Amino acid sequence: MRVVFLEDVPGVAQGGEIKEVKNGFARNYLIPKSLATPATHNAVQRVSKLQNQAQVNRVRRLEDMKELAAEFDGSQVSVEMRAGSSGRLYGSVTNAIIAERLSELTENEIDRRTVELEEPIRELGTYDLTVKLHPEVEAGISVLVYPTGMTPEEFAESLVASEESEEAEAEATEAEAVETESEEEDQG
Secondary structure, eight states: OEEEESSOBTTTBOTTOEEEOOHHHIIIIITTTTSEEEOOHHHHHTHHHHHHHHHHHHHHHHHHHHHHHHHHTTOEEEEEEOBOTTSEEEEEEOHHHHHHHHHHHHTSOOOGGGEEOSSOEEESEEEEEEEEEETTEEEEEEEEEEETTSOHHHHHHHHHHHHHHHHHHHHHHHHHHHHHHHHHHHHO
């Protein structure tokens, strides 16, 4: 079925384009959602107007996404999850959960597909992620996954303390290795 796209449909067509699509896709999705209309003589005559309107909408959307990215670029999202004593989660943190938290933070609807997460988070800790709001607009966020029964601040402090103790242990082990090496040289 030939349709005229009234708006941009990501991955399919841009507003004002005339394309051949499957009948079911047009009848069940595009036409009911007012994203496209059948390519009648009148609709084809309106193509240039539709293209201009679609271009204006694209520019407006890009500006909106830039503002939204500036709003939460570098921000931290906290997610409370049940976890075992080893730090392993009962369940996982998915891009849908993170998108929901971002929506609460910004009071804008954030689509889960915009949060780039290679695989669900299954352990406590801090993770840096990218949110791709638009093909030209990205924002970096930090996600803190903390256990139930603690506040995000308490867990962040415990993470810093454990990192410092691990660094101290690594330095002590390194110092011992250097001492052992120098003793072996003295004996040799």
